[in-house]
Structure formats: structure tokens, C-alpha cells
Amino acid sequence: xxxxxxxxxxxxxxxxxxxxxxxxxxxxxxxxxxxxxxxxxxxxxxxxxxxxxxxxxxxxxxxxxxxxxxxxxxxxxxxxxxxxxxxxxxxxxxxxxxxxxxxxxxxxxxxxxxxxxxxxxxxxxxxxxxxxxxxxxxxxxxxxxxxxxxxxxxxxxxxxxxxxxxxxxxxxxxxxxxxxxxxxxxxxxxxxxxxxxxxxxxxxxxxxxxxxxxxxxxxxxxxxxxxxxxxxxxxxxxxxxxxxxxxxxxxxxxxxxxxxxxxxxxxxxxxxxxxxxxxxxxxxxxxxxxxxxxxxxxxxxxxxxxxxxxxxxxxxxxxxxxxxxxxxxxxxxxxxxxxxxxxxxxxxxxxxxxxxxxxxxxxxxxxxxxxxxxxxxxxxxxxxxxxxxxxxxxxxxxxxxxxxxxxxxxxxxxxxxxxxxxxxx
Amino acid sequence: xxxxxxxxxxxxxxxxxxxxxxxxxxxxxxxxxxxxxxxxxxxxxxxxxxxxxxxxxxxxxxxxxxxxxxxxxxxxxxxxxxxxxxxxxxxxxxxxxxxxxxxxxxxxxxxxxxxxxxxxxxxxxxxxxxxxxxxxxxxxxxxxxxxxxxxxxxxxxxxxxxxxxxxxxxxxxxxxxxxxxxxxxxxxxxxxxxxxxxxxxxxxxxxxxxxxxxxxxxxxxxxxxxxxxxxxxxxxxxxxxxxxxxxxxxxxxxxxxxxxxxxxxxxxxxxxxxxxxxxxxxxxxxxxxxxxxxxxxxxxxxxxxxxxxxxxxxxxxxxxxxxxxxxxxxxxxxxxxx
Numbered sequence: 001x002x003x004x005x006x007x008x009x010x011x012x013x014x015x016x017x018x019x020x021x022x023x024x025x026x027x028x029x030x031x032x033x034x035x036x037x038x039x040x041x042x043x044x045x046x047x048x049x050x051x052x053x054x055x056x057x058x059x060x061x062x063x064x065x066x067x068x069x070x071x072x073x074x075x076x077x078x079x080x081x082x083x084x085x086x087x088x089x090x091x092x093x094x095x096x097x098x099x100x101x102x103x104x105x106x107x108x109x110x111x112x113x114x115x116x117x118x119x120x121x122x123x124x125x126x127x128x129x130x131x132x133x134x135x136x137x138x139x140x141x142x143x144x145x146x147x148x149x150x151x152x153x154x155x156x157x158x159x160x161x162x163x164x165x166x167x168x169x170x171x172x173x174x175x176x177x178x179x180x181x182x183x184x185x186x187x188x189x190x191x192x193x194x195x196x197x198x199x200x201x202x203x204x205x206x207x208x209x210x211x212x213x214x215x216x217x218x219x220x221x222x223x224x225x226x227x228x229x230x231x232x233x234x235x236x237x238x239x240x241x242x243x244x245x246x247x248x249x250x251x252x253x254x255x256x257x258x259x260x261x262x263x264x265x266x267x268x269x270x271x272x273x274x275x276x277x278x279x280x281x282x283x284x285x286x287x288x289x290x291x292x293x294x295x296x297x298x299x300x301x302x303x304x305x306x307x308x309x310x311x312x313x314x315x316x317x318x319x320x321x322x323x324x325x326x327x328x329x330x331x332x333x334x335x336x337x338x339x340x341x342x343x344x345x346x347x348x349x350x351x352x353x354x355x356x357x358x359x360x361x362x363x364x365x366x367x368x369x370x371x372x373x374x375x376x377x378x379x380x381x382x383x384x385x386x387x388x389x390x391x392x393x394x395x396x397x398x399x400x401x402x403x404x405x406x407x408x409x410x411x412x413x414x415x416x417x418x419x420x421x422x423x424x425x
Numbered sequence: 426x427x428x429x430x431x432x433x434x435x436x437x438x439x440x441x442x443x444x445x446x447x448x449x450x451x452x453x454x455x456x457x458x459x460x461x462x463x464x465x466x467x468x469x470x471x472x473x474x475x476x477x478x479x480x481x482x483x484x485x486x487x488x489x490x491x492x493x494x495x496x497x498x499x500x501x502x503x504x505x506x507x508x509x510x511x512x513x514x515x516x517x518x519x520x521x522x523x524x525x526x527x528x529x530x531x532x533x534x535x536x537x538x539x540x541x542x543x544x545x546x547x548x549x550x551x552x553x554x555x556x557x558x559x560x561x562x563x564x565x566x567x568x569x570x571x572x573x574x575x576x577x578x579x580x581x582x583x584x585x586x587x588x589x590x591x592x593x594x595x596x597x598x599x600x601x602x603x604x605x606x607x608x609x610x611x612x613x614x615x616x617x618x619x620x621x622x623x624x625x626x627x628x629x630x631x632x633x634x635x636x637x638x639x640x641x642x643x644x645x646x647x648x649x650x651x652x653x654x655x656x657x658x659x660x661x662x663x664x665x666x667x668x669x670x671x672x673x674x675x676x677x678x679x680x681x682x683x684x685x686x687x688x689x690x691x692x693x694x695x696x697x698x699x700x701x702x703x704x705x706x707x708x709x710x711x712x713x714x715x716x717x718x719x720x721x722x723x724x725x726x727x728x729x730x731x732x733x734x735x736x737x738x739x740x741x742x743x744x745x746x747x748x749x750x751x752x753x754x755x756x757x758x759x760x761x762x763x
Contacts, residue, residue: 053656056538068581070596080584157612188612189570189595280568281558281615282595291613372598372608378575383598386509386576389537 047392060397062388063088069383071374073290084384091379092401098293098375099362099405102300106361107354109301110308115338117313128309135306141367143303148295148371155188155291161278183275185283190290192276192283199270215269222265229257292373296365304361311353315346347420355413359406366402376401449521449653449660450494450711458500461487462520465505465601469626469734469741470526479503482734483524486545486651486668489720490522493667493712498723507601508576512537515652522664523652526620528578538655542665545650545727547747547756549643550579551621553628556636558615563642567592572605572614574598579619582645602627616640620647622735622743629740662710670717672759673699674726676750681725684718699762706762727757 017027051058063085070080071090075097078090117128135143156176163174178185185192202214233253241247276286319342327337366377374382376398385394453459463484464471471481479501488498506514506525515523516538526548527533529541552563552571560566563586573580575598587594597614599605606627609617617624621643628634651668653661674680677696679687688700698704700721701714708714724730731748735741749755 068584070584070594072596072598080581080588152608152613153611189597189614281566282568282570284568288595369600372600374598378598382509382575383580386512387532387581389512389533391513 051392058392060393062384062390062393065388067384068387071379072372073293073374084380084388087384088376088380088397091374091376094293094368094373094379095362095365095375095377096405098296098300098365098368098373101297102304102361102365103358105297105301106304106308106357109305110357111312113305114309114312114316117309118316132306132309135303136310140299140303140364141370143299144296144367144370147298148291151291151295152188155186158185158187158189158278158282161185161187161283178276183273185276185278187283188291189282190288191294192286192288194273194275195285195287197272197274199272200268202269218269219262219265222261226258226261230254233257290373292368292371295371296368296373300361300364303364304357307357307360308354311350311357312346314353315348315350316342318349319345344420348422351413351417351420355410355417358409358413362405362409363402449657450663453494453521457495458502459487459491459495459522460520461490461501461503462506462511462514462523462525463487463503464525465507465603467526467602467623467626468630469739469743470622471503471524473503480734482546482730483526485724485730485734486524486671487522489671489724490664490667492719492723493670493707493716494663496719498719508574509600511576512539512652515539515654518654521653521660524650526623526649527652528620529648529650530578533652539652540655540661541648541650541652542661543650543668544648544756545668546622546648548620548622548647548649550582550618550645550647551624551643552616552618552640553609553624553637554616554640556638560616560640563616563640563644564590564592566594566616568594569615570595570597570613572597572599572608572617574602574605574619575600577619578645578647583618586644606631620649622649622741625741625743626735629742659711663712666706666710667717667720669759670699670720670762671724671727671730672750672757673762674717674721675728676752676759679721679726680729681722684722688718695762 017023048058064083066080067082067084067087068080069087071078071087073094074090075093076086076090078086113128113131116124117132119125119128160175161178167174176187183194198215202218204213233250237248237250274285276283276288278284282288323341323345324337327341328334332340365375366381368375369378369382372378380394380401381398385391388394461484463479464481466472467481469481471479471483473479484503487501487503491501492498504514504520506520506523511523511525511527512533514520524545526546527541528548529544533539534541552566554560554566566587571583571594573583573596580596580598583594583596597608599608602619602623605617605619608614610631617627619627621639624639628637628639631637651664653664673695674684677687677693677699679696679700684700687696688702691697691700691702694703698706700718701707701716705714707716725733728750731745732738735743737744745753745755747756749757751758
């Protein structure tokens, strides 16, 4: 550029801040920075003044007060005597559980539909197109409400399961019956499934702020150990195969390593199932999976799967046609071509947009309030906020938590993305 | 130069936002309309009809205040609020006055920086169940699924009641009355709990009202009343004394129909002061002397409001009970107009 050679030799003048391209960008950035800082300062001072005007102070002390309300679905021990912080944790875990299963199911369904949409079978591909367009273009809230209403209005009431003496005498069957060898009962409130019980449980380890269920963690540890050993077996088998060309038989070793320790542990702990049983108004015993959870999970899965399907389709179409033609030329069948050639390459295109779908799904769990699912939004941002009147604190805390969850998911997915990227050597 | 303008604007904005909290009366007069936080729809207490006209027990109190302040009972805009949003709406200035079956409690009065100025309905929390459930007492509800509105005192009472009686329940937390009714009618919960008056109002709108019973237990005290922001005492006084004016009117036999007649003929000094014929009661709270007369003329006295909206003979069919005047064995008692 001509400008660079024409630099005047004399010193710095103030007007150069605007007219000299070397300094102008700094000037603009500085001005923007100052304006931004002023805007933030204004927001803060406005908040502080308004809080002061209302006689409210900003503190998080309320988190340690007694909550006083009950929560339907609780995966960690909680009573109405627990603190608001505990209620927050219960809500957070409820959020994470739905998000976790939602992401898994949506991925499985989404990949399947995305692949099928490219099928050569006209009917299958059109059906998948209809699915994608239908779920993508109707608001998620409506799907959540629809699945909830269907679940709660088409299933029998708990009392329909009751067998009275008169009915027994007359040999009549109750209006509804349990499923799967009388272990599962679907009512209009939820699905009652058997719960695992341990006669000789390991108890809990109390660490002050949280208590660990040792039985649960022992099982997790054993499963993790088994999986690790199994991977070692497979790795050594692969090494042998590459060295000698003969793959040793490993399937019985795998089965033994994966299942024997777990079964031994379960027997040692005195594992048995508690079957739900109609008592009074509801089924007692077992685990109640409320319809609010099921409906939210179904709707989130179906909705997000439609988006994932499109991402998968785009990813597959981004792999050049020559790849599949080359695979066919080598004599690979279409299924193996897809699994071995196309999908691994498509993954590189698929992963980044997939991350944002996972984030969307996680944040969308907050719609659960529409079907009375008490997630983080329902406990911290709903009841706690209302009963304590600490809107600002609750909202900020909730935003911080959602932000943390999202950033964590995105970090994990980015690590995975790195691992499937083309390795440049 | 530009910066000074910016700071000037900044200062002005913060000043205005600070001042918006005080002088509600001036705001209402300048606006020419009273913003009244009401229920999203509870028959008898506050609900809009098909053409959008609001009516109900709580609604009439808003109209009485509008009549006193603005001279027209129809200059009210009703802002529907849920149990969750109501106090925030009031605090943020979205409404001037909240009359929405809200229970007066210590923490709401203090921590939330609100002022409950009166109790227009003495209520208590009850349970409604289907008749064919065969339950006759709330203590028999062990293991039941209970529908409960979120953001209410009833949520906490419910937890306390079941704990005290050492029985268990499964809560289903819903956002508002209509959703609670839907779930209850669909059988998703065995019992629905809220203020007994609210249960009666809900039952009145059900197609098979005779198949539902309200259990005899009243498990809490729920004094419901109009709420204003803390710190604007003049506005609080206006709402409080408008309400008391309606009570005194019932006590003295002043009705919407006979208010002019009474004014012309009465020898009772308190009635004269109430209706503005003597003294300067209205002026003392920033209104004119006819303010309370207009309120009574517009909506009638407390007894009339009660009878018209929720009293015996209406579909809600509530007895006066605790809400009778003190002279008739109830709790409704107004300090003297003096």
C-alpha cells in the first residue's frame, strides 16, 4: 500500500488518532470499550439503586434456610426440612437426568433418521422427510404438552388396578392390569417400575456437605473396572492379530469379565427387586417415573432428533461421492460402506453443529415447568424464588448454572471433536 | 460535551426509576387508569367474561378504588397475574395494586417489601376430592397425589400438614388454577388443595360439581387482602380506607341504591363524614370529599359485593362465616371514620 511508504517523518499529532489508519482502529476500540464499561456501570448502579429503593439487599443467605416445600421427583434424599440449596441440587439433578437421556436418545434416533432420509427406498425417505418437517416446525412446548396429555389421558387411574372382594368373588378382572409379569404398572400419573433393593447394602459415607451412597458407587466402580479390563483384552487381541494375523478367540473372556464380577457383587449385596403394589391411592414400593419426566424426555428426544437428522444428512452429503463409489468398487456392501467409509468422515462435519443441538436440548429442559416437572427452573427459579422473593439472586444463580452446564458440555464435545478431526502430520 | 449529556441522562434515568416507587397516586391520576393485578381467572373472585369484562369479589375492590381515585369505576385495567408473577408485578410497578387472593404473611409483608393494607376475605386452606374416592377427612389422604399451585402459601402449609400428621403424599406442582383443575378432573391427582374459597369457586365451574366434596379440615389461616408496595403510605391509606368505607357502609346500611337518599336524610355524623357531607376525610388522603361516596355508589357496600359475587345463591355459594361483620359475629371490623 502506498500509505505505508508516505508516513510523515514529523511527530505524533492528535488528529492522527482519527485520520491515520495505524491508530484509528485503536481509537475506535477504546471508544467502544469505554461505552461498554459505562453501560455495564449504569446497569449495575441502576440495579443497586432500585434494590435499595425497595429496601432489599443482595445476598445468598436464603440458600441455607429451610425450604419447606416438597418435590415430586428426587434422586437424592430431600424433605421439606432440607435447605433451599438442597432443593436447588435436586432440581439440578432432575435437569441433568433429562438432558443426559435426551441427548443419548436424540442422537440415536437422529442418526437413524438422517441416514434413512437418504435411503433409496422412496417410501422410507419420504416418511423421514415428513417426520423431520413435522417435528422441526412445531414449537417444542406443544410437543411436550401433547405427549403429556396423551400419556395422562389414555392411561388408567391407579384405582382401576384394584381388585375388590366382590370382583374376586364374581371372578371379574380389574379394568387395568400390570405389565411384564406384573412388575410394571402404567397409571395416569406415571410408570411404576420395580426398584433395586440390597439386603446387605454398604450404607452411606457422610462427607458433611454431601453423602455418598456406597452401594451405588461400588457397582459403578465394578462396572468401570470390568469395562477397562475388557478393553485391555480386546487391545491385546488386536495386537496379536496384527503381529501374527490370527485373532485369538476373546468373546467368552469378554462375557466373563463384563458380567461375572457384577453378578458376584450383586449376590454379595443381597440384590432383589421391589415390585410396586397398589396401596391406598397409589402404587407403593418400586420407583415412580412420573409422566412429566417421560413426556419431557419423549418430546425433547423427538424434537431434537429432527434437527440432528438434518445435521447427519448434511454431514453424509458432504462426503464426496467418489468415496462411496470407491468403496463399492472394492466390493463393499452399502451397509459396510456407510459404517466404515462414509460415517467416520461425515462425523467431522457433524460434530460441531451437534454440540449446539446438545446445548439446545439441555436448555430446553427448562420448559418442563409446563408439565409440572420440577427441574432447576422449577425449584430454584420457581418455588424458591417465589417463597423467598429473591428474584435477582435466583435468576443470576440459575443463569450461572445453565452457563456452567453448557460450557461443560461444549468443552467435552470439543475434546471429542478434536479426536475425530483429520490428524495433520 | 457528549459525555456530560450522557451522564445527565444517566442521572435523570436513575432518579426517575427511584421516584417511580413513590407517589403512586400521582401516577394513577396522570395515567387516568388504575392498574390492578388480578387473578388469571377464578370465578367469583376475579375473572373476565366472554367479552373481556372483569367481575368478581376482588375485582370490585379494584373498581371501588378506581371510583374513589379517578371518579370512574371502569377506569381500571386488570392485569392477570399468576401465583408466581404477582408480587414481582407489584414490586416492579407493573400494577398499582394487587387484589388477588393473596395471603398476608410475615415474610411477604417484610422481606418482599410489600404492605397488606386490609383483609377482605378470611380464608383457610382446604382439600377437594372426588366423592367416589370415599374420603371424609384430609387425614385419610395418606399416599395420595395432591395438586398444588406453585408460588403460594398453600404449598408450604401442605408440606407442614402432612408432616404433622405423619402421612405421605406425592405433590404435583402446577402453575395456575385452571391447570390444577384440568389435572384434578383428569384424575392425575386424587386431591386438589388451595384456599377453601378458591375450591368452592373451582367446583362451581366444574360440569359435575355435585361429584366433588370439600373436606371439613381447614389446615391454615389464609387472610386474603389487597397489597401495595411498601413505602408509599399515602397510597396504602387510600386503598385501606376505601376498603373500610365499604365495610362501614354495610354496617350503617348504606347501599349503592340508597346512597344519595341516605346522604340527604341521615343524622349520623359518621355516615356524613363517610359520604363527604361533613369534615374533609377525602382531602386528608389526597382525594376529594366525595371519593368514598363514589365507591359505594359504584360497587355497593361490602355485603353487596359479597352477595353478588360469591354469596349464598351464587354458583360459588359461600356463607359469610368469618367474613360477617363484627356486629354479626364475624371478623370484618372497620376502625371508626373520625
